[in-house]
Amino acid sequence: MTPVDHPLADTAPTAVVAELVRGLAHVLKVEPGSIDPGQPFRALGVGSIPAVQFVSFVNHRYRTGLRTTSLAEYPTPLILAGHVAREAGNRREDAPPAGEQRDTDPGPGVREVLDVLRERLADILGCEATAVDVTAPFALLGVDSIRAAKLVAVVNETYGLNERVVTLSEQPNLLATAAHVADAARKGRSPSADRVAEGVGALLDAVRDGRLSVDEAVTRLPQWV
Numbered sequence: 400m401t402p403v404d405h406p407l408a409d410t411a412p413t414a415v416v417a418e419l420v421r422g423l424a425h426v427l428k429v430e431p432g433s434i435d436p437g438q439p440f441r442a443l444g445v446g447s448i449p450a451v452q453f454v455s456f457v458n459h460r461y462r463t464g465l466r467t468t469s470l471a472e473y474p475t476p477l478i479l480a481g482h483v484a485r486e487a488g489n490r491r492e493d494a495p496p497a498g499e500q501r502d503t504d505p506g507p508g509v510r511e512v513l514d515v516l517r518e519r520l521a522d523i524l525g526c527e528a529t530a531v532d533v534t535a536p537f538a539l540l541g542v543d544s545i546r547a548a549k550l551v552a553v554v555n556e557t558y559g560l561n562e563r564v565v566t567l568s569e570q571p572n573l574l575a576t577a578a579h580v581a582d583a584a585r586k587g588r589s590p591s592a593d594r595v596a597e598g599v600g601a602l603l604d605a606v607r608d609g610r611l612s613v614d615e616a617v618t619r620l621p622q623w624v
Contacts, residue, residue, distance in 0.1 A: 407473065407481030408437070415480040422456040423476060425527060436476035445470065451541040456530035461487050512558075512584070513577035519553045520573060533573040542567070545614055558584045 416436050424431040426449045450467045461483050473479040521528040523546050547567045554562055560583050570576040605611040
């Protein structure tokens with residue numbers, strides 16, 4: 400079956416197609432008008448990282464559970480829109496489990512932290528904050544070791560903590576990380592100001608002397624003890 404003949408291509412609501420095209424255009428940094436929704440994602444230039452960002456956007460916008468492999472199963476924006484619309488319709492008929500409600504409602508104390516971390520992670524990933532699914536695993540969002548180090552450095556700088564990169568591997572997603580950070584900030588787990596200043600100075604000296612690159616220095620920020 401070719402993409403044109405796929406039955407879902409005939410069921411895609413125009414509004415959903417337009418929304419997916421806008422999201423994909425933002426990820427690919429092109430104009431929406433340049434995207435033909437009937438073309439396969441691969442032909443549109445959707446590689447591994449754009450696929451992660453686009454799927455994260457769709458999951459957040461429509462509360463779907465897509466994976467990057469879903470783009471092979473639903474190979475064009477038009478077909479994917481048909482699938483997304485069908486999933487959204489099914490979800491309206493069935494109330495979400497109570498546990499899911501608890502997982503996605505962080506509460507006031509955590510929500511502020513989550514909003515900050517979501518914005519900063521979006522900056523690191525080079526996407527809109529709305530494209531970051533806070534319940535998606537970090538690996539699925541494209542958070543590698545360098546990006547993880549940058550995010551933890553943001554946590555430490557913003558909340559005066561001394562977390563390590565391993566913090567992200569211990570938390571399943573950004574929502575859980577925000578809850579951990581909020582709890583740590585309440586308990587006041589932070590290094591002394593003198594120690595932070597000393598560590599920053601040493602790293603700056605190493606970068607100036609050419610002994611460390613900027614990325615290498617960033618990875619060492621969370622390792623202060």
